[in-house]
Amino acid sequence: MSMNALGWAFLITAWTFVTALTIWCFWKVAKAGASYDDK
Amino acid sequence: MGERERWGTRVGLILAMAGNAVGLGNFLRFPVQAAQNGGGAFMIPYFICFLLLGIPMMWVEWSIGRYGGRYNHSSTPGMMHRIWSNPAAKYIGVLGLFMPLVVMTYYTYIESWSLGYTFFTAFGSYWGAPEFEPMVNFLRSYHGYTGLDLTAPGVGDVGISYFTSVLPAYGFFAITLAVNVWILSKGVSGGIEAIAKIAMPALFIFAIVLVVRVLTLGTPDPAFPANSVATGMGFVWNPVPEALSDPSVWMAAAGQVFFTLSLGLGSIHCYASYLRETDDVALTGLTTAATNEFAEVVLGGTLAIPAAVAFFGLERTQEIASAGFDLPFALMPTLFQQIPAGQMFGSLWFALLFFAGVTSSLAMGQPIMAFLQEEFGMTRKKAAVVLGGIIFALCQPVILFNQQGFLGEFDFWAGTFGLVVFATIEIILFAWVFGMDNAWEALTSGSDMKVPIVFRYIIQYVTPIMLLVILGSWVINILPPVLRYEGVNPDYIPYVRAARLTMVALFAGLCVAVGFAWRNRSLES
Numbered sequence: 172m173s174m175n176a177l178g179w180a181f182l183i184t185a186w187t188f189v190t191a192l193t194i195w196c197f198w199k200v201a202k203a204g205a206s207y208d209d210k
Numbered sequence: 211m212g213e214r215e216r217w218g219t220r221v222g223l224i225l226a227m228a229g230n231a232v233g234l235g236n237f238l239r240f241p242v243q244a245a246q247n248g249g250g251a252f253m254i255p256y257f258i259c260f261l262l263l264g265i266p267m268m269w270v271e272w273s274i275g276r277y278g279g280r281y282n283h284s285s286t287p288g289m290m291h292r293i294w295s296n297p298a299a300k301y302i303g304v305l306g307l308f309m310p311l312v313v314m315t316y317y318t319y320i321e322s323w324s325l326g327y328t329f330f331t332a333f334g335s336y337w338g339a340p341e342f343e344p345m346v347n348f349l350r351s352y353h354g355y356t357g358l359d360l361t362a363p364g365v366g367d368v369g370i371s372y373f374t375s376v377l378p379a380y381g382f383f384a385i386t387l388a389v390n391v392w393i394l395s396k397g398v399s400g401g402i403e404a405i406a407k408i409a410m411p412a413l414f415i416f417a418i419v420l421v422v423r424v425l426t427l428g429t430p431d432p433a434f435p436a437n438s439v440a441t442g443m444g445f446v447w448n449p450v451p452e453a454l455s456d457p458s459v460w461m462a463a464a465g466q467v468f469f470t471l472s473l474g475l476g477s478i479h480c481y482a483s484y485l486r487e488t489d490d491v492a493l494t495g496l497t498t499a500a501t502n503e504f505a506e507v508v509l510g511g512t513l514a515i516p517a518a519v520a521f522f523g524l525e526r527t528q529e530i531a532s533a534g535f536d537l538p539f540a541l542m543p544t545l546f547q548q549i550p551a552g553q554m555f556g557s558l559w560f561a562l563l564f565f566a567g568v569t570s571s572l573a574m575g576q577p578i579m580a581f582l583q584e585e586f587g588m589t590r591k592k593a594a595v596v597l598g599g600i601i602f603a604l605c606q607p608v609i610l611f612n613q614q615g616f617l618g619e620f621d622f623w624a625g626t627f628g629l630v631v632f633a634t635i636e637i638i639l640f641a642w643v644f645g646m647d648n649a650w651e652a653l654t655s656g657s658d659m660k661v662p663i664v665f666r667y668i669i670q671y672v673t674p675i676m677l678l679v680i681l682g683s684w685v686i687n688i689l690p691p692v693l694r695y696e697g698v699n700p701d702y703i704p705y706v707r708a709a710r711l712t713m714v715a716l717f718a719g720l721c722v723a724v725g726f727a728w729r730n731r732s733l734e735s
Contacts, residue, residue: 178448179251196497
């Protein structure tokens with residue numbers, strides 16, 4: 172039972188979603204100011 | 211009372227809050243749940259539950275926390291009192307003291323195993339017996355189990371030294387507890403935040419190094435080509451579409467999302483209470499949830515299970531994966547003995563678990579610290595010492611009667627069932643008693659992101675219904691056999707009863723403490 176095409180599809184989709192969400196969040200945080208005092 | 215403590219930086223808060231969420235569950239529970247519930251198909255209910263249950267509950271707890279902080283409350287009795295002006299509210303909030311206290315008790319002990327194993331691995335204490343059974347015996351002897359068969363050839367008598375008493379476990383527990391107490395005594399910014407800024411990046415670096423090592427394991431034994439990392443990844447990710455029509459898979463996904471984010475514990479409320487009224491909670495809360503998901507889905511899904519399948523094959527891994535803590539503390543040491551530089555990678559693995567554990571146990575300790583400081587006027591140092599004393603006392607039966615089920619009993623009632631109960635009550639109070647208009651204002655004021663309006667309806671209707679369904683299913687399916695002691699060794703039933711009585715006494719004691727604190731408040735005012 173090696174990785175099949177659907178397994179890869181699920182893995183790539185899940186990893187992309189989670190990584191993109193994390194990067195987007197940190198990008199928004201950096202834009203808003205890493206310190207609360209920056210606001 | 212002096213000036214209220216505050217977080218130093220937003221990044222520090224995100225790391226501390228992510229540290230609260232990232233724990234053993236990310237690296238062990240998630241891949242096992244995924245593999246047992248439809249593989250890649252599990253991701254569909256998992257992400258749906260993340261959107262409908264995980265993110266809304268995170269936002270609810272952050273909002274309640276910041277709202278409570280406005281009135282100088284950092285523990286949930288005061289927070290519940292502020293969102294529902296009924297005398298019973300503060301006693302509901304006792305759950306947010308009781309559960310972190312009980313969970314911290316056994317969690318600190320498990321955390322101390324990671325510290326111990328970091329040293330055992332670095333110094334090769336169990337080296338020379340790369341089989342699973344001797345490693346289970348090594349773990350059990352460390353826990354002070356009696357009646358182990360340590361002389362059977364190949365199972366016990368394999369040329370390694372077992373522990374003859376529980377004293378080393380006590381030693382590592384004492385060190386771990388002292389580390390926790392010391393950090394907590396340094397305060398929110400000077401202690402928890404400072405440690406999170408070191409521990410969380412270290413944890414991610416260790417995890418990434420280990421992921422690279424696992425992915426390059428290939429097929430360790432060419433004589434068994436099926437035992438490979440690719441098979442392990444397939445085990446975790448290949449979808450079984452039929453799983454989507456199975457309600458138990460959806461329940462498992464909801465449960466995993468719930469536990470991985472440390473919801474319903476009281477820790478998120480406490481950390482969020484150190485924010486100012488104008489500080490953002492929506493974006494910061496979402497960022498911690500996303501960071502936790504990255505640690506879980508990307509890193510957690512790639513570590514223990516694929517590595518185990520590569521060395522032990524699919525069947526054996528499935529068998530062992532259902533055995534709880536045997537996986538990190540018995541299976542992984544077996545595996546590390548079979549790879550080059552195993553002592554180094556093994557030490558990294560246990561150090562990773564230790565860092566993940568410390569950042570979580572600190573979050574469990576802080577609500578009690580805050581309660582002692584705010585309601586009984588204790589200094590930070592005194593509160594830390596009192597907390598350490600309580601944990602030390604409560605942990606005695608956990609250490610001495612682990613074999614008889616004390617730890618498991620604490621874990622079920624406070625670390626599993628209690629969380630769902632508290633989360634269900636708090637979202638109903640927040641959305642329906644405090645009122646959705648007030649709740650939405652509490653979430654969105656000062657926000658650095660636009661919270662989609664659909665979440666207003668999700669928080670008000672969808673999440674409470676999901677939690678009620680989960681709670682109902684547990685009450686119907688899981689509680690009755692537990693209450694009937696099904697599956698418990700008859701000799702151990704008195705110990706299980708004693709564990710339950712200990713928890714009842716602790717909850718009652720906390721209620722008395724809260725009642726006493728409120729009487730003092732009213733006298734003062």
